[in-house]
Amino acid sequence: MLSHWLQLIRWPNLILVALAQVLFKYIFLPAFHIPSKLSDFDFAMLSVAIVFVTAAGNIINDIFDIKTDFINRRSRPLAYKKISVANAYVLYFTLNILALFLVRNVAFRYQILDLIVVVFGTIILLYLYAKYLKNIPLLGNILVSALVSLSFLLVIYIEVFALSKQPVSDTIRFWVIGYAIFAFWSNLNREWIKDITDIKGDYAQGISTLPVLMGKSRMNILVFYSTFAMIIGMLAGVKIYMQPDLVFTLYLIFGIAAPLGFIMFHLYKKELKSDYKMLSHLYKLVMLAGVLSILFFKL
Numbered sequence: 001m002l003s004h005w006l007q008l009i010r011w012p013n014l015i016l017v018a019l020a021q022v023l024f025k026y027i028f029l030p031a032f033h034i035p036s037k038l039s040d041f042d043f044a045m046l047s048v049a050i051v052f053v054t055a056a057g058n059i060i061n062d063i064f065d066i067k068t069d070f071i072n073r074r075s076r077p078l079a080y081k082k083i084s085v086a087n088a089y090v091l092y093f094t095l096n097i098l099a100l101f102l103v104r105n106v107a108f109r110y111q112i113l114d115l116i117v118v119v120f121g122t123i124i125l126l127y128l129y130a131k132y133l134k135n136i137p138l139l140g141n142i143l144v145s146a147l148v149s150l151s152f153l154l155v156i157y158i159e160v161f162a163l164s165k166q167p168v169s170d171t172i173r174f175w176v177i178g179y180a181i182f183a184f185w186s187n188l189n190r191e192w193i194k195d196i197t198d199i200k201g202d203y204a205q206g207i208s209t210l211p212v213l214m215g216k217s218r219m220n221i222l223v224f225y226s227t228f229a230m231i232i233g234m235l236a237g238v239k240i241y242m243q244p245d246l247v248f249t250l251y252l253i254f255g256i257a258a259p260l261g262f263i264m265f266h267l268y269k270k271e272l273k274s275d276y277k278m279l280s281h282l283y284k285l286v287m288l289a290g291v292l293s294i295l296f297f298k299l
Helices: 002-009 011-031 040-064 066-072 085-110 114-131 139-163 170-197 199-204 210-214 216-242 246-269 273-296
Strands: none
Touching (some): 002 011, 040 114, 066 199, 085 114, 170 273, 246 273
């Protein structure tokens, strides 16, 4: 069924990635009076390629996670045998090949051949992460969070730093770096929460994630203080370096900082597994709120 395939590729995550590309191109760039160099068609090709690579990464991750998902998430299509592994591999290779084809066209048209290397390298790293690196405590979390940040910001990086002919101001640089740090940090905390949720299956399969090594209680403390540091860092960084208006500041406080505070409250209470799943979903909504903050830029 179509719903099983959509679940396999994590369609909400893909929409979030695509939305970030659109908002950066059509809201962020005009707000800073940066003319877009990518045509709408080329932008669409590059964005679709990024979405395809992200979807393929989700597929290969589920392929190698079948045994743990059978314990942790039996509703997953591969664990529940609603989709065969062979068919999943076919879609995985198809999406990656299509992504490389689309990226090749854009890279040669704008003479940014490094783009092909970046995308191909991302495909390789996502495979290595799913097969080997996710079993290495902390390293796997950091790697996948960095790749998530890259998927959000690759297009804006190309527009601002690779193709723009005008000097990049410190303000623009701070905003781009700020969004990159936010995407990385929020996803890192979410990865840790997901690992806490999956501790039973990971332990059964001998996978040494941080929660398996440290235990739930210590991981709760780690994610609690990491979330707190993220709130302080976000508000202080925006206030000092980006000088936002009142509306944007209020959005950060109530749209992002407040939900993060709610997450901290539940971590402090040391809730059960079902609540960890809720916190993981809430972190995804925080990431969405971060992306939607671009709408508050003055045009």
